[in-house]
Amino acid sequence: MxxxxxxxxDAQTRNDxxxxxxxxxxxxxxxxxxxxxxxxxxxxxxxxxxSPIRRIFAKLEEARLxxxxxxxxxxxxxxxxxxYNDACEFRxxxxxxxxxxxxxxxxPDAPEVFQGFKDKLRELTPGDLVRFSEINNAYFTALTGLIxxxxxxxxxxxxxxxTARAWIIQMPDMDWDKTIAMLCDEIDETIFxxxxxxxxxxGLNIRNGIFSAKTLFxxxxxxxxxxxxxxxxxxxI
Amino acid sequence: MxxxxxxxxDAQTRNDxxxxxxxxxxxxxxxxxxxxxxxxxxxxxxxxxxSPIRRIFAKLEEARLxxxxxxxxxxxxxxxxxxYNDACEFRxxxxxxxxxxxxxxxxPDAPEVFQGFKDKLRELTPGDLVRFSEINNAYFTALTGLIxxxxxxxxxxxxxxxTARAWIIQMPDMDWDKTIAMLCDEIDETIFxxxxxxxxxxGLNIRNGIFSAKTLFxxxxxxxxxxxxxxxxxxxI
DNA sequence: TAAATCAATGATGTGTACATCTATTCGAAA
DNA sequence: TTTCGAATAGATGTACACATCATTGATTTA
Numbered sequence: 001m002x003x004x005x006x007x008x009x010d011a012q013t014r015n016d017x018x019x020x021x022x023x024x025x026x027x028x029x030x031x032x033x034x035x036x037x038x039x040x041x042x043x044x045x046x047x048x049x050x051s052p053i054r055r056i057f058a059k060l061e062e063a064r065l066x067x068x069x070x071x072x073x074x075x076x077x078x079x080x081x082x083x084y085n086d087a088c089e090f091r092x093x094x095x096x097x098x099x100x101x102x103x104x105x106x107x108p109d110a111p112e113v114f115q116g117f118k119d120k121l122r123e124l125t126p127g128d129l130v131r132f133s134e135i136n137n138a139y140f141t142a143l144t145g146l147i148x149x150x151x152x153x154x155x156x157x158x159x160x161x162x163t164a165r166a167w168i169i170q171m172p173d174m175d176w177d178k179t180i181a182m183l184c185d186e187i188d189e190t191i192f193x194x195x196x197x198x199x200x201x202x203g204l205n206i207r208n209g210i211f212s213a214k215t216l217f218x219x220x221x222x223x224x225x226x227x228x229x230x231x232x233x234x235x236x237i
Numbered sequence: 238m239x240x241x242x243x244x245x246x247d248a249q250t251r252n253d254x255x256x257x258x259x260x261x262x263x264x265x266x267x268x269x270x271x272x273x274x275x276x277x278x279x280x281x282x283x284x285x286x287x288s289p290i291r292r293i294f295a296k297l298e299e300a301r302l303x304x305x306x307x308x309x310x311x312x313x314x315x316x317x318x319x320x321y322n323d324a325c326e327f328r329x330x331x332x333x334x335x336x337x338x339x340x341x342x343x344x345p346d347a348p349e350v351f352q353g354f355k356d357k358l359r360e361l362t363p364g365d366l367v368r369f370s371e372i373n374n375a376y377f378t379a380l381t382g383l384i385x386x387x388x389x390x391x392x393x394x395x396x397x398x399x400t401a402r403a404w405i406i407q408m409p410d411m412d413w414d415k416t417i418a419m420l421c422d423e424i425d426e427t428i429f430x431x432x433x434x435x436x437x438x439x440g441l442n443i444r445n446g447i448f449s450a451k452t453l454f455x456x457x458x459x460x461x462x463x464x465x466x467x468x469x470x471x472x473x474i
Numbered sequence: 475t476a477a478a479t480c481a482a483t484g485a486t487g488t489g490t491a492c493a494t495c496t497a498t499t500c501g502a503a504a
Numbered sequence: 505t506t507t508c509g510a511a512t513a514g515a516t517g518t519a520c521a522c523a524t525c526a527t528t529g530a531t532t533t534a
Contacts, residue, residue, distance in 0.1 A: 248487070248488090252487090285488080285489090286488055286489045286490075287488095287489080287490090288487070288488050288489065288490095289487080289488075292487090306495095306496085307494075307495055307496075308494075308495035308496040308497080309495085309496060309497080
C-alpha cells in the first residue's frame, strides 16, 4: 500500500515544500514587498511546470501575501502604514488577553528551547537580515506554539508574520546591536515567566515586545519622511 | 484603453463572482460539511474549463473551507467539536473587547439597516435554512462593518462564517420560532446600543449572542449522542 | 519637436491531452 | 462462502499550446 520512496517524495509533500519555500522567501524579505514574482522563473528554478506554481500563487494571494496581475506578474504585497498600525493595535490586544489561553503547565523543555534562540542571535553576523528573520520567525513560532487555543495561536502567528516583514525592511536603518540586545532581553523575560509558570505575565511580555518594535518602526519612519514633526502630532489612534 | 463591454464582464470580475458564488454555497450549507465537490461538474455548470475552478478550489483550501484530495475531489471541511469550542472561546474574547474598535459615531442610517434585517427575518418561511443563512450572514457582515480596525473586523467575520456553518447544520433539530425570536431580540438590542452610541455595550451584546448560539448548539449536540449524560460530565474545556 | 499610434515582447489566463491516484467492482482461489 | 487481488472507472495533478492583457519602444503624423 504505502510506497515511501525515500529519494523521491510524493507529489503532495513536494508541493507543500515548494509552498513553504516560497512563503519563507517572502517572510525573510528575500522577496521584498513590491517585488514581482514570475511563474516561469520559479517553475524553471524548481524543475516543474507552471501549473503547480500557479496553484501556490493562488494560495499566497488568498493569504494576502501576493497580488496577481494579468500580464504583469505576482507582486509581493506592500504594507501600508495605517494597516500596520491596525495590525499592531490588534496584536497588542490579543497579547494582553492571551494569558488564559496558554498551555498549563508549560512544557519542561521550553526554557532551554528559548535559550537556544538567544544563543543563535548572539552568533549572528551583523547585517545578516535573512538569518535574523529566520531566527526571529522561529522564536515567535515557538512562542505562539505555547498557546492552547487554535485560533488565538494562528491569528497571532499570522499577524506576526505580516508585521515582521514590514519591520525587517527598516532594520538596516536601525541600530543593529541595540535591536539584537532588545530581542535578547525579551527572550530572557520570556524564559523568566515560563519558569515562574506565569502565563499572564508572558502575555504582557509579548505585548511589550510588540510595542517596542512599533516604537522603533515609527521612530525610523518619522526620521525618514518628516523630520520636523511636532510632538503634538505624534499621537496615534 | 478601457473597453467596458456591459454584457460581458472582464475575466477578473467573472472569476471573483465565481469565487463568491461557490463560497456562498458553502456558507449557506448548500454544500454541507463533508460533501464532495468536483472540478468537472462546476466547470460544466458555469461554462468554463477546469482551470479557473482549480484556482478557486486552491484559494478555498487556503481559507480552510475545502480539503482537496488527489483522485477523490474537494471535500467541504467538517467542523470538529473541539475546534468549534476554540472558535467560540476566541470569538467571545474578541467581542468583549471590541468596544473601542467600533467607528465613532455610528453611521446615521445604521438603525434602519438593522431594522431591515429584522423585517426580513419575520417574512421568512419556517424551515428555509438557505434564506435564513443569507440573512444571518448579511446581518453579521453589517455588524462587523461597524468595526474600524481592519483585523478585528476581518477575524471576527471569518470566525463567524466558520461557526455559523456548523450551527446552521443543527437548526432543523432546534425550535424554529424560538431561534428566530432569539435573533430578533439580539438585533433589537443591537439597534438599542447603536442609538445610545454605546460601542462597549454593543460588543458585550455580540458576546452574548455567541454564547446563546453555543448553548443551543451544545444542548442539541448533547441531546443527540448522549441522552443520559450526567450534569457533572457536562463541563467543557 | 512632440504627441499619438502601433507593433513587438513577455507576462498571466484558459483549454486540453495525458499522467497519476483512489475507490469500487468483479472474479478467482482458499 | 469468504477473501484477496487485479482490472476499471473517475477524480485530481501536470504539462503544454494558445488566447488575452500590459508594457515598452519605434515610427509616423500633426
